Protein backbone atom coordinates (compact mmCIF):
# COMPACT_ATOMS: atom_id res chain seq x y z
CA UNK A 1 0.00 0.00 0.00
CA UNK A 2 1.21 3.49 -0.73
CA UNK A 3 3.26 5.18 1.91
CA UNK A 4 2.65 8.80 2.71
CA UNK A 5 4.93 10.73 0.40
CA UNK A 6 6.73 13.43 2.29
CA UNK A 7 7.15 16.73 0.44
CA UNK A 8 8.89 18.39 3.35
CA UNK A 9 11.63 18.86 4.13
CA UNK A 10 13.07 18.78 0.62
CA UNK A 11 16.09 20.68 -0.53
CA UNK A 12 14.77 23.92 -2.07
CA UNK A 13 15.63 23.19 -5.72
CA UNK A 14 14.18 19.69 -5.46
CA UNK A 15 11.07 21.18 -3.89
CA UNK A 16 10.68 23.67 -6.74
CA UNK A 17 11.01 20.87 -9.28
CA UNK A 18 8.45 18.69 -7.49
CA UNK A 19 5.91 21.53 -7.20
CA UNK A 20 6.41 22.56 -10.85
CA UNK A 21 5.71 19.00 -11.96
CA UNK A 22 2.70 18.72 -9.64
CA UNK A 23 1.10 21.89 -10.99
CA UNK A 24 2.16 21.74 -14.66
CA UNK A 25 3.19 18.14 -15.28
CA UNK A 26 3.79 15.85 -16.92
CA UNK A 27 6.81 17.82 -18.14
CA UNK A 28 9.85 16.80 -20.19
CA UNK A 29 13.11 17.32 -18.32
CA UNK A 30 14.19 19.95 -20.84
CA UNK A 31 11.03 21.95 -20.13
CA UNK A 32 11.54 21.74 -16.36
CA UNK A 33 15.13 22.94 -16.80
CA UNK A 34 13.94 25.85 -18.94
CA UNK A 35 11.11 26.87 -16.61
CA UNK A 36 13.28 26.83 -13.48
CA UNK A 37 16.52 27.96 -15.15
CA UNK A 38 18.43 24.83 -14.11
CA UNK A 39 21.32 23.12 -15.85
CA UNK A 40 20.73 19.54 -17.05
CA UNK A 41 23.30 18.36 -14.50
CA UNK A 42 21.55 20.11 -11.60
CA UNK A 43 18.19 18.77 -12.71
CA UNK A 44 19.55 15.22 -12.85
CA UNK A 45 21.07 15.61 -9.41
CA UNK A 46 17.86 16.82 -7.76
CA UNK A 47 15.41 14.55 -9.59
CA UNK A 48 17.15 11.27 -8.75
CA UNK A 49 16.20 11.30 -5.04
CA UNK A 50 12.67 12.44 -5.97
CA UNK A 51 12.35 9.44 -8.31
CA UNK A 52 13.91 7.09 -5.75
CA UNK A 53 11.41 8.30 -3.13
CA UNK A 54 8.51 7.86 -5.54
CA UNK A 55 7.56 11.51 -5.26
CA UNK A 56 8.09 11.85 -9.01
CA UNK A 57 7.61 9.14 -11.62
CA UNK A 58 8.64 8.76 -15.26
CA UNK A 59 5.65 8.58 -17.52
CA UNK A 60 4.20 9.08 -20.98
CA UNK A 61 5.53 8.23 -24.43
CA UNK A 62 9.26 8.05 -24.80
CA UNK A 63 10.81 10.97 -26.63
CA UNK A 64 14.10 10.37 -28.42
CA UNK A 65 16.61 13.08 -27.66
CA UNK A 66 18.60 12.41 -30.80
CA UNK A 67 21.25 10.29 -29.13
CA UNK A 68 19.11 7.21 -28.94
CA UNK A 69 18.64 7.54 -25.19
CA UNK A 70 14.97 7.68 -24.24
CA UNK A 71 13.83 10.64 -22.17
CA UNK A 72 10.63 10.20 -20.26
CA UNK A 73 8.55 13.12 -19.03
CA UNK A 74 8.37 13.49 -15.27
CA UNK A 75 5.09 13.48 -13.42
CA UNK A 76 3.61 12.90 -10.01
CA UNK A 77 1.39 9.90 -9.39
CA UNK A 78 -1.90 11.69 -8.61
CA UNK A 79 -3.34 8.57 -7.00
CA UNK A 80 -0.48 8.38 -4.50
CA UNK A 81 -2.25 10.67 -2.03
CA UNK A 82 -5.82 11.66 -1.25
CA UNK A 83 -7.44 14.63 0.43
CA UNK A 84 -10.89 15.67 1.56
CA UNK A 85 -12.22 19.18 1.08
CA UNK A 86 -15.30 20.39 2.93
CA UNK A 87 -17.43 23.49 2.42
CA UNK A 88 -19.85 24.66 5.08
CA UNK A 89 -23.01 26.54 4.22
CA UNK A 90 -25.78 27.67 6.54
CA UNK A 91 -27.62 24.37 6.22
CA UNK A 92 -25.38 21.80 4.52
CA UNK A 93 -21.91 20.29 4.59
CA UNK A 94 -20.46 19.47 1.17
CA UNK A 95 -17.45 17.19 0.90
CA UNK A 96 -15.22 16.02 -1.95
CA UNK A 97 -12.53 13.38 -2.12
CA UNK A 98 -9.65 14.34 -4.39
CA UNK A 99 -6.34 12.98 -5.54
CA UNK A 100 -3.05 14.88 -5.36
CA UNK A 101 -4.03 16.97 -8.41
CA UNK A 102 -7.41 17.91 -7.02
CA UNK A 103 -9.41 15.71 -9.35
CA UNK A 104 -12.74 15.11 -7.64
CA UNK A 105 -13.21 11.35 -7.16
CA UNK A 106 -16.35 11.34 -5.01
CA UNK A 107 -18.72 13.77 -3.31
CA UNK A 108 -20.87 13.70 -0.19
CA UNK A 109 -23.43 16.10 1.22
CA UNK A 110 -25.13 16.11 4.62
CA UNK A 111 -27.71 18.42 6.17
CA UNK A 112 -26.72 20.66 9.05
CA UNK A 113 -29.61 20.45 11.49
CA UNK A 114 -27.62 21.69 14.49
CA UNK A 115 -25.21 24.56 13.85
CA UNK A 116 -23.40 24.46 17.17
CA UNK A 117 -19.65 24.05 16.58
CA UNK A 118 -19.33 20.57 18.10
CA UNK A 119 -22.30 19.31 16.08
CA UNK A 120 -20.93 20.82 12.86
CA UNK A 121 -17.55 19.18 13.52
CA UNK A 122 -19.31 15.85 14.03
CA UNK A 123 -21.07 16.12 10.63
CA UNK A 124 -17.76 17.02 8.97
CA UNK A 125 -16.14 14.00 10.63
CA UNK A 126 -18.92 11.73 9.32
CA UNK A 127 -18.36 13.00 5.78
CA UNK A 128 -14.60 12.57 6.11
CA UNK A 129 -15.14 9.04 7.39
CA UNK A 130 -17.45 8.10 4.49
CA UNK A 131 -15.06 9.49 1.86
CA UNK A 132 -11.97 8.02 3.50
CA UNK A 133 -13.43 4.56 3.10
CA UNK A 134 -12.96 4.84 -0.68
CA UNK A 135 -9.15 5.14 -0.58
CA UNK A 136 -6.30 3.44 1.29
CA UNK A 137 -5.70 6.46 3.47
CA UNK A 138 -6.23 10.21 3.63
CA UNK A 139 -3.37 12.67 3.93
CA UNK A 140 -5.28 15.65 5.30
CA UNK A 141 -8.51 17.61 5.34
CA UNK A 142 -9.36 21.17 4.29
CA UNK A 143 -12.46 22.92 5.63
CA UNK A 144 -13.79 26.14 4.08
CA UNK A 145 -16.54 28.50 5.11
CA UNK A 146 -17.56 32.12 4.73
CA UNK A 147 -16.03 34.23 7.47
CA UNK A 148 -12.74 35.36 8.94
CA UNK A 149 -10.13 32.64 9.32
CA UNK A 150 -7.05 33.09 11.53
CA UNK A 151 -3.96 30.88 11.62
CA UNK A 152 -5.58 28.40 9.18
CA UNK A 153 -7.32 27.02 12.24
CA UNK A 154 -10.11 29.18 13.64
CA UNK A 155 -13.27 30.68 12.19
CA UNK A 156 -14.44 34.00 13.60
CA UNK A 157 -17.93 35.49 13.61
CA UNK A 158 -19.28 33.33 10.80
CA UNK A 159 -22.59 34.98 9.96
CA UNK A 160 -23.77 32.02 7.85
CA UNK A 161 -23.37 29.61 10.73
CA UNK A 162 -24.56 32.06 13.37
CA UNK A 163 -21.27 31.73 15.24
CA UNK A 164 -20.11 34.58 17.43
CA UNK A 165 -16.54 34.75 18.64
CA UNK A 166 -13.72 32.45 17.63
CA UNK A 167 -14.34 28.75 16.98
CA UNK A 168 -11.28 26.41 16.93
CA UNK A 169 -12.64 24.46 13.97
CA UNK A 170 -9.36 22.75 12.98
CA UNK A 171 -8.95 21.33 16.49
CA UNK A 172 -12.58 20.22 16.70
CA UNK A 173 -12.40 18.36 13.37
CA UNK A 174 -8.86 17.09 14.00
CA UNK A 175 -9.90 15.60 17.34
CA UNK A 176 -12.72 13.66 15.65
CA UNK A 177 -10.82 12.52 12.55
CA UNK A 178 -7.25 12.13 13.79
CA UNK A 179 -6.08 13.89 10.61
CA UNK A 180 -4.29 17.18 9.97
CA UNK A 181 -6.94 19.84 9.29
CA UNK A 182 -6.56 23.24 7.69
CA UNK A 183 -9.34 25.85 7.83
CA UNK A 184 -9.61 28.44 5.08
CA UNK A 185 -11.97 31.16 3.94
CA UNK A 186 -14.10 29.74 1.12
CA UNK A 187 -13.31 32.47 -1.43
CA UNK A 188 -9.58 32.22 -0.75
CA UNK A 189 -9.85 28.44 -1.15
CA UNK A 190 -11.55 28.71 -4.54
CA UNK A 191 -8.94 31.25 -5.62
CA UNK A 192 -6.16 28.81 -4.79
CA UNK A 193 -7.94 26.07 -6.74
CA UNK A 194 -8.01 28.35 -9.79
CA UNK A 195 -4.37 29.40 -9.28
CA UNK A 196 -2.92 25.89 -9.00
CA UNK A 197 -5.27 23.64 -10.93
CA UNK A 198 -7.80 25.86 -12.73
CA UNK A 199 -8.22 28.75 -15.14
CA UNK A 200 -5.74 30.89 -13.20
CA UNK A 201 -2.88 28.41 -13.68
CA UNK A 202 0.09 30.24 -15.15
CA UNK A 203 -1.76 33.61 -15.05
CA UNK A 204 0.22 36.28 -13.19
CA UNK A 205 -2.71 38.44 -12.14
CA UNK A 206 -6.35 37.51 -11.89
CA UNK A 207 -9.38 38.18 -9.72
CA UNK A 208 -12.18 35.90 -8.62
CA UNK A 209 -15.67 37.29 -8.12
CA UNK A 210 -18.42 35.09 -6.72
CA UNK A 211 -22.06 36.03 -6.40
CA UNK A 212 -24.96 34.14 -4.92
CA UNK A 213 -26.03 34.20 -1.29
CA UNK A 214 -23.21 36.70 -0.76
CA UNK A 215 -20.50 38.34 -2.82
CA UNK A 216 -16.91 37.16 -2.64
CA UNK A 217 -13.79 38.74 -4.07
CA UNK A 218 -10.15 37.82 -4.09
CA UNK A 219 -7.15 38.85 -6.19
CA UNK A 220 -3.87 37.25 -7.28
CA UNK A 221 -0.95 39.49 -8.29
CA UNK A 222 2.50 38.42 -9.47
CA UNK A 223 1.27 34.85 -9.21
CA UNK A 224 0.56 35.15 -5.49
CA UNK A 225 -2.76 35.59 -3.70
CA UNK A 226 -3.25 38.79 -1.76
CA UNK A 227 -3.93 37.22 1.58
CA UNK A 228 -6.04 39.35 3.86
CA UNK A 229 -8.48 38.40 6.55
CA UNK A 230 -10.69 41.08 4.97
CA UNK A 231 -11.47 38.58 2.19
CA UNK A 232 -13.49 36.87 4.91
CA UNK A 233 -15.27 40.09 5.81
CA UNK A 234 -16.66 40.37 2.28
CA UNK A 235 -15.67 44.01 1.87
CA UNK A 236 -16.40 44.04 -1.87
CA UNK A 237 -20.06 43.48 -1.06
CA UNK A 238 -20.63 47.11 -0.11
CA UNK A 239 -19.07 48.82 -3.11
CA UNK A 240 -21.67 51.30 -4.49
CA UNK A 241 -22.86 50.33 -7.98
CA UNK A 242 -26.24 52.00 -8.58
CA UNK A 243 -27.53 55.24 -6.98
CA UNK A 244 -31.12 54.12 -7.65
CA UNK A 245 -30.72 50.59 -6.33
CA UNK A 246 -32.37 48.97 -3.31
CA UNK A 247 -30.96 49.02 0.22
CA UNK A 248 -28.64 46.51 1.86
CA UNK A 249 -28.70 45.63 5.55
CA UNK A 250 -26.08 48.30 6.24
CA UNK A 251 -28.30 50.97 4.68
CA UNK A 252 -26.30 51.45 1.48
CA UNK A 253 -28.32 52.16 -1.61
CA UNK A 254 -27.38 50.07 -4.63
CA UNK A 255 -24.21 48.43 -3.21
CA UNK A 256 -23.02 45.08 -4.57
CA UNK A 257 -24.90 43.15 -1.88
CA UNK A 258 -28.09 45.08 -2.58
CA UNK A 259 -27.83 44.64 -6.35
CA UNK A 260 -26.27 41.23 -6.94
CA UNK A 261 -27.01 38.74 -4.19
CA UNK A 262 -29.72 36.20 -4.91
CA UNK A 263 -31.70 37.32 -1.85
CA UNK A 264 -31.73 40.94 -3.03
CA UNK A 265 -32.83 39.99 -6.55
CA UNK A 266 -35.63 37.81 -5.16
CA UNK A 267 -36.73 40.54 -2.75
CA UNK A 268 -36.85 43.23 -5.44
CA UNK A 269 -38.79 41.03 -7.88
CA UNK A 270 -41.05 39.88 -5.04
CA UNK A 271 -41.94 43.47 -4.11
CA UNK A 272 -42.99 44.22 -7.69
CA UNK A 273 -44.97 41.03 -8.15
CA UNK A 274 -46.44 41.04 -4.64
CA UNK A 275 -45.41 37.45 -3.95
CA UNK A 276 -42.39 35.39 -2.95
CA UNK A 277 -40.18 34.18 -5.82
CA UNK A 278 -37.12 31.95 -5.94
CA UNK A 279 -33.90 33.06 -7.62
CA UNK A 280 -34.33 30.62 -10.51
CA UNK A 281 -37.91 31.82 -10.97
CA UNK A 282 -36.84 35.48 -10.97
CA UNK A 283 -34.24 34.80 -13.65
CA UNK A 284 -36.72 32.74 -15.69
CA UNK A 285 -39.35 35.51 -15.55
CA UNK A 286 -36.72 38.03 -16.65
CA UNK A 287 -35.75 35.84 -19.61
CA UNK A 288 -39.43 35.55 -20.55
CA UNK A 289 -39.79 39.33 -20.55
CA UNK A 290 -41.80 39.85 -17.38
CA UNK A 291 -41.56 43.63 -16.90
CA UNK A 292 -40.84 43.51 -13.14
CA UNK A 293 -38.26 40.74 -13.25
CA UNK A 294 -36.65 42.14 -16.36
CA UNK A 295 -36.20 45.59 -14.83
CA UNK A 296 -34.63 44.17 -11.68
CA UNK A 297 -32.40 41.58 -13.34
CA UNK A 298 -31.21 43.83 -16.15
CA UNK A 299 -30.25 46.50 -13.59
CA UNK A 300 -28.38 43.81 -11.66
CA UNK A 301 -26.55 42.73 -14.84
CA UNK A 302 -25.46 46.32 -15.49
CA UNK A 303 -24.25 46.60 -11.88
CA UNK A 304 -22.37 43.33 -12.39
CA UNK A 305 -20.58 44.75 -15.44
CA UNK A 306 -19.70 47.92 -13.51
CA UNK A 307 -18.25 45.86 -10.66
CA UNK A 308 -16.12 43.86 -13.12
CA UNK A 309 -14.85 47.10 -14.66
CA UNK A 310 -14.06 48.52 -11.23
CA UNK A 311 -12.04 45.42 -10.39
CA UNK A 312 -10.14 45.67 -13.68
CA UNK A 313 -9.56 49.41 -13.35
CA UNK A 314 -8.17 49.27 -9.82
CA UNK A 315 -6.24 46.00 -9.78
CA UNK A 316 -4.82 45.76 -13.36
CA UNK A 317 -5.60 42.05 -13.61
CA UNK A 318 -5.36 40.13 -16.89
CA UNK A 319 -8.27 37.84 -16.11
CA UNK A 320 -11.43 38.00 -14.03
CA UNK A 321 -13.10 34.70 -13.21
CA UNK A 322 -16.75 35.33 -12.35
CA UNK A 323 -18.72 32.47 -10.88
CA UNK A 324 -20.63 31.38 -7.79
CA UNK A 325 -24.09 29.91 -7.33
CA UNK A 326 -25.71 33.15 -8.54
CA UNK A 327 -23.71 33.45 -11.77
CA UNK A 328 -26.66 32.50 -13.99
CA UNK A 329 -27.74 36.13 -13.79
CA UNK A 330 -24.52 37.20 -15.53
CA UNK A 331 -24.69 34.32 -18.03
CA UNK A 332 -28.31 35.08 -18.96
CA UNK A 333 -27.45 38.74 -19.54
CA UNK A 334 -23.86 38.36 -20.63
CA UNK A 335 -24.08 40.87 -23.53
CA UNK A 336 -25.41 43.49 -21.06
CA UNK A 337 -22.66 42.65 -18.55
CA UNK A 338 -19.94 42.89 -21.19
CA UNK A 339 -21.31 46.13 -22.69
CA UNK A 340 -21.38 47.75 -19.26
CA UNK A 341 -17.86 46.47 -18.57
CA UNK A 342 -16.58 48.03 -21.80
CA UNK A 343 -18.41 51.29 -21.12
CA UNK A 344 -16.49 51.71 -17.86
CA UNK A 345 -13.04 50.91 -19.23
CA UNK A 346 -10.60 53.45 -20.63
CA UNK A 347 -10.40 53.16 -24.43
CA UNK A 348 -6.64 52.62 -24.19
CA UNK A 349 -6.85 50.11 -21.35
CA UNK A 350 -5.44 46.63 -21.91
CA UNK A 351 -7.73 43.77 -22.77
CA UNK A 352 -9.01 41.82 -19.80
CA UNK A 353 -10.34 38.30 -20.22
CA UNK A 354 -13.75 37.94 -18.60
CA UNK A 355 -14.46 34.30 -17.84
CA UNK A 356 -18.03 34.07 -16.62
CA UNK A 357 -18.57 30.43 -15.79
CA UNK A 358 -20.97 28.11 -14.11
CA UNK A 359 -19.29 25.79 -11.62
CA UNK A 360 -20.73 22.92 -9.61
CA UNK A 361 -21.37 23.78 -5.98
CA UNK A 362 -18.71 21.25 -5.03
CA UNK A 363 -16.12 23.64 -6.51
CA UNK A 364 -16.13 25.36 -3.12
CA UNK A 365 -15.27 22.09 -1.38
CA UNK A 366 -12.63 21.30 -4.02
CA UNK A 367 -11.01 24.62 -3.13
CA UNK A 368 -10.69 23.46 0.47
CA UNK A 369 -9.06 20.23 -0.75
CA UNK A 370 -6.60 22.27 -2.83
CA UNK A 371 -5.57 24.24 0.25
CA UNK A 372 -5.06 20.95 2.10
CA UNK A 373 -2.87 19.78 -0.82
CA UNK A 374 -0.92 23.04 -0.87
CA UNK A 375 -0.38 22.99 2.88
CA UNK A 376 0.90 19.42 2.67
CA UNK A 377 3.20 20.25 -0.25
CA UNK A 378 4.39 23.72 0.74
CA UNK A 379 4.17 23.60 4.51
CA UNK A 380 3.06 26.71 6.57
Ligand SMILES: [Zn+2]
Pocket residue numbers: 237238239248249250251252255256257258
Ligand atom coordinates in the same frame (compact mmCIF):
# COMPACT_ATOMS: atom_id res chain seq x y z
ZN1 LIG B 1 -24.10 47.58 1.43
